Amino acid sequence: MKIWNVDGYKLRDLVARAFATTDAIVASGQPPSAAMADIFRKVDLVWGVWPQVISPSGGRVAILKGEGRLLLIAQSKNAKAVREAVFRFRDETEAETACQIYGDDRSQAA
Numbered sequence: 001m002k003i004w005n006v007d008g009y010k011l012r013d014l015v016a017r018a019f020a021t022t023d024a025i026v027a028s029g030q031p032p033s034a035a036m037a038d039i040f041r042k043v044d045l046v047w048g049v050w051p052q053v054i055s056p057s058g059g060r061v062a063i064l065k066g067e068g069r070l071l072l073i074a075q076s077k078n079a080k081a082v083r084e085a086v087f088r089f090r091d092e093t094e095a096e097t098a099c100q101i102y103g104d105d106r107s108q109a110a
Contacts, residue, residue, distance in 0.1 A: 001048075001099040003062045003092075011049070011059050018049050018088035036087065040102035044069055045084040048095035062095055065103035 006014070025035040040046055045066035052060045063070065064087070073080045089095040099105045 001062045001064055001096050001103070001105055002067050003060060006061050011061060014047055014049050014061055014086050015059065015088065017086040018047075021086055022088060036098065037102055039085045039087075040065055043083040043085045045082050046103060047084065047086040048089055048098065049086060050089040050091050050095055052092070060092065062092075062099070063104070064095065064099040067104055 021039070025032055028035055030038070043065070046064040048062045048064045049059055051058060066082075066084075069082070073082065087095075087098065089098065096105075
């Protein structure tokens, strides 16, 4: 899991999208863990957000899946379409757990 520093505007955008993801999961009637696994499988990039009072912005952001792809896109001269999702978590530990189960840290957790 890679923690990223983002400005307040980007953090607010990610938090709003994370709430929308949660609302969609609740509305789907799917068990939350099954919905999360399904979303992780379908997208290229997954962000995680959680509150953290010691952070100047009041929250933290991490890439849970797709860091390598994002770095390749950043180095490319061509625009690439990226399917992404944002999840909200209670804390960093919860985000790290999701990353180990579904994201980039899967092989490291095994």
